[in-house]
Amino acid sequence: MENIFDSIVIGAGQAGLATAYYLQKNGLNYVVLEASEQTAGSWPNYYDxxxxxxxxxxxxxxxxxxxxxxxRYPTKEEVISYLVxxxxxxxxxxxxxxxxxxxxRKDGIFQISTSKKNVFYTKTVVSATGDFARKFIPDIDGMDVFKGVKxxxxxxxxxxxYKGQRIIVVGGGNSAVQIAFELAQVSNVSIATRRPLSFTPQRLLGKDVHFWLRITGVDYLPLEFKASVLDLxxxxxxxxxxKPNRKSMFTSFTEQGVIWEDGEEEKVDTVIFATGYRPNILYLKSLNGALSTLDSPLQRKGVSQTINGLYYVGFSWQRSFSSATIRGVGPDAKYVVKHIKRLARIPTSYSHK
Structure with missing residues (x-):
């Protein structure tokens, strides 16, 4: 009989690594399966x-x-280096x-198939591929006819x-504003949003906002906030x-550009969608009832509400305000591994050929 792990973690980004830490600390038999050749999650894919x-x-x-x-605020390359x-x-x-x-899943044991045609068996599964791997682009009229860069x-x-271009960045979060600001130094750039931009001071009374989130306990609370751009x-x-300017979201594309809310048609070279991501968990679709009709995890605090032995780490608002961040995945992983320990103690007589 081949090895049946106590737990298999899918994804070796920040969420998967935090989970591995607690699995190892508790002496559980585990393996982390990572699609890429490095242990840095989505970080290598982000802008420089x-x-x-x-x-x-x-x-x-x-x-x-x-x-x-x-x-200091670590750079992308420093984060990648730290994770490795x-x-x-x-x-x-x-x-x-x-x-x-x-x-x-069969007879209480999960069977995991990979691109290398390998098969792994485990009592529990932790989905740690998170919210930031499957890009989301909204469907807008005329997208298919637009001949510019999208x-x-x-x-x-x-x-x-992108130097010297007419560029629209769609989105009102941190990444959208940072990218638009950077491009505005060399190009004519607009940020297109459905609502006015909201800004939160990065520093309050001489302290970074994360200091206040930590000492007030907000960082650990299951609170959801509308997107607001952290700003110094x-x-x-x-x-x-x-520089850049902000405009209400355009209504449609044309061959050469976009049509704005007031009916004005403008020629545009490039449109960049900083419109976020969707959960990267389609590999769970064979587990009937694991996902919602929108392919989101049916979970509470990282524990599947429908599949015994299935867990999640690294999803936004999973247990707290900081759940999807590098500072928030540790407490969530610790919580999930406590549950895994209980199932790992249950002996199994399952066998396979």
């Missing part, structure tokens, strides 16, 4: 100038402090290049290929100066 929205002091995974000055170093430091049992294709923000890296004063002022 991205920095963490939280200072290094509040950006660590469990058991291993983020290196460097505690008040974290996995190596604890020598987690990770198998890379194993993209999970399907998860099935990309998701995950495909944008830097300003190099740079972005709001840039919008006031119309």
């Amino acid at each position: 100038s991205l920095t963490l929205f939280s200072p290094a002091r509040y950006s660590s995974l469990p058991g291993y402090q983020f290196p460097g000055g505690p008040t 170093e974290y996995a190596n430091h604890f020598n987690f049992n990770i198998s890379t290049g194993e993209k999970v294709i399907e998860v099935q 990309i998701h923000s995950s495909e944008y890296k830097n300003v190099e290929n 004063g740079i972005y709001k002022q840039a919008i006031i100066n119309n």
